[in-house]
Amino acid sequence: MIAFLRCRFWACVFPLALAFTIFCVTGHTEAASITRSADVASLASLKVYHSIPNFRLGGSYNLDDESSYEFGGQGGTTLESLGQQPLQIGYIAVGKPKKNDRGEIVNAVVINCHxxxxSTSMYNFWYDGQPGNDFSQGAVVxxxxxxxxxxxxxxxxxALGLWGTAKPSAGLGLKFPQYSNFDLVQASYRVLKDELNVAEVQLATGVSMGGTQTYTWGVLHxxxxxxxxxxxxxxxxDGEDPVQAWLFQLMTAAMKSDPVWRETKGDYYDLPKAxxxxxxxxxxxxxxxxTGFTFDFRASQPWxxxxxxxxxxxxxxxESAAQMKKAEAFDAIDLIYRNNAGSVFNINKELHRITARTLVIHVKTDLWLNYQLAEAAVAKIDGARLLGFSSPIAHYAVFQAPNLLNNDIKAFMEGKTWVAAAAESAGTPVKAEKTKGAFSK
Known part of the structure; x- marks a missing residue:
């Protein structure tokens, strides 16, 4: 097991040991050669980009009026107002679209990134025939x-803020508007609506931060x-999850402890990346x-x-070899902005707005995102179900969840009852009936 994770985990979960390369992708050239255009460099050519003119970053979202945040929150800042090109988001689309009489796609599934x-990372983990399938225990898509x-x-x-999308390291640095987690989802919504002509989404999903965006899809739309x-x-x-808030504040403080940051006060882009x-x-x-793995698992690994x-x-x-490879691929301000977006994120009082059929999956041994908080969230969503499982690789088992819980997820997607799903998972033959059972509203 240790040997497997050593060769697969850093090669698949964080494919950042690849050579530092800047890609020019169709319709997109980065303003500065600081970070890659794709997290999995070999898949960069699969990405397509969509520009969203006059999208407002960092504004407020009035959830009682969906039309008020069609192009971001009220009072937000557009990149154009700062002399930049419009907000740009990358995506990879696969599969066979089905359309209604108006030519709109009605069978979409959106997979949010961690x-x-x-997009290239989730494609690598979940799309059939990719190297990351091994870590995920099989293809999902x-x-x-x-x-x-x-x-x-x-x-x-x-998600905006990293890789080939609009991000601080592409030119503005600390002058980039501080975006929110709502902005991440709303920008993705514009891609589906405007670029792909999607009339409705049959399923929104994703792991880790992609799971966080999934909840937000249900609240916003x-x-x-x-x-x-x-x-x-x-x-x-935010502070309602003190463990996570503490952890990511430590990460941010670590980046700001670097002598270069302290000397330049975060204005370091005139220096070479090294x-x-x-x-x-x-x-x-x-x-x-x-704390990425369980401590029992960590204790089993050689120093x-x-x-x-x-x-x-x-x-x-x-010493530090794996982390220095990440440092070559990431930018400090990009990561700090992502951390800042999380530090003010809290939709607990808005979960009642979710009307979508909901299946929450969570790792019980997760040391980053506490399982009890997932239980509390599910209790606030009408008709929601929770599936929990344990794994020695803790939070990173999220990539494997669809294959570990295949029968239950398949039943959820097909609208079967929870009783039928549980019986099938246990190997008990049941009649596969589509119904408005416990998963439906």
Whole structure:
């Protein structure tokens, strides 16, 4: 198991050991050669980009008036007002679209990306025939798979702020508007509505931060999204979740402790990438990695392996090797903005707005996002169900969840009753009837 994770985890979960490369993708050239245009560089050519003119970042969302945030929150700042090109979001679309009489797509599934990833990462983990399938214990998306591309039009979508999307490191740095988690989802909504002509989403899902966005889809667009399946996400990452708030504040503080950051006060883009606050970024990632797995699993790993993930200010040999590779790929301000968006995120009082059929999946041994908080969230969503499971790889098991819980998820997508789903998971033959059972509203 350890050998498997050593060769697969850093190669698949964070495919950042690839050579630092800047890609020019159709319709998109980055303003500065600081971070890659895709988290999985070899898949960058699959991405398509959509520009969203006059999208307002960092504004307020009046959830009682959906029309008020069609192009971002009220009072937000557009990139055009700062002399930049319009907001741009990348995506990868696969599958067979089905259209209504008006030519609009009605069988869409949207897959939101995780904290450090993007569309290429989720494609690598879940789309059939990719190297990341091994870590996910099989493909999730593809012909005949759980999310069947013969039945669904599937959109893997980036979240603004990293990789080839609009992001601070593409030119503005600390002058970039501080976006919110609502902005992440609303920008993705514009991609589906304007670029792809999607009339309704049959399922929104995603892992980790992608699960957080999934909850948000249900709150922002209750009539547009028919079902949501957040996997390892959260409905709060502010002080109502003190463990997560503490963890990500430590990560942010680590990045700001870098001597380069302190000397430049975060204005370092006139320096070459090698002289950016890279040690602070490595320090921040090391803080996160400490609790990424269960402690029992960590205790079973040899120090020669672990020291590659442990931060040293002056590393020797393989010390900090894995984290310095991440530092080469990420930018400190990009990550701090993402952390800031989480620090004010809380939709607990808005969960009653979710009308989509809801299946929440969460890892019981997750040390980042507490399982009890998932239980509390489910209790606030009418008709929602919760599936929990344990894994020694803790939060990272979210990528494997669709295959570990295949029968239950398939039943949810088909609208079967919860009793039938549970019986099938236990190997008990049941009559597969589609019904307005416990999953439906």
């Amino acid at each position: 904290y450090s990833g993007g 593809g012909p005949g798979k759980l999310i069947d591309t013969n039945e669904y039009f599937v959109v893997f979508v980036d 209750p009539d547009y999204v028919k079902a949501i399946m957040p996997i390892g996400g959260t409905t709060q990452s 002289k950016h606050p890279n040690r602070g970024v490595a320090f921040g990632w090391s803080i996160l990695g400490h 020669d392996q672990l020291k590659q993930e442990v931060f040293y200010w002056d590393p020797k040999g393989e």
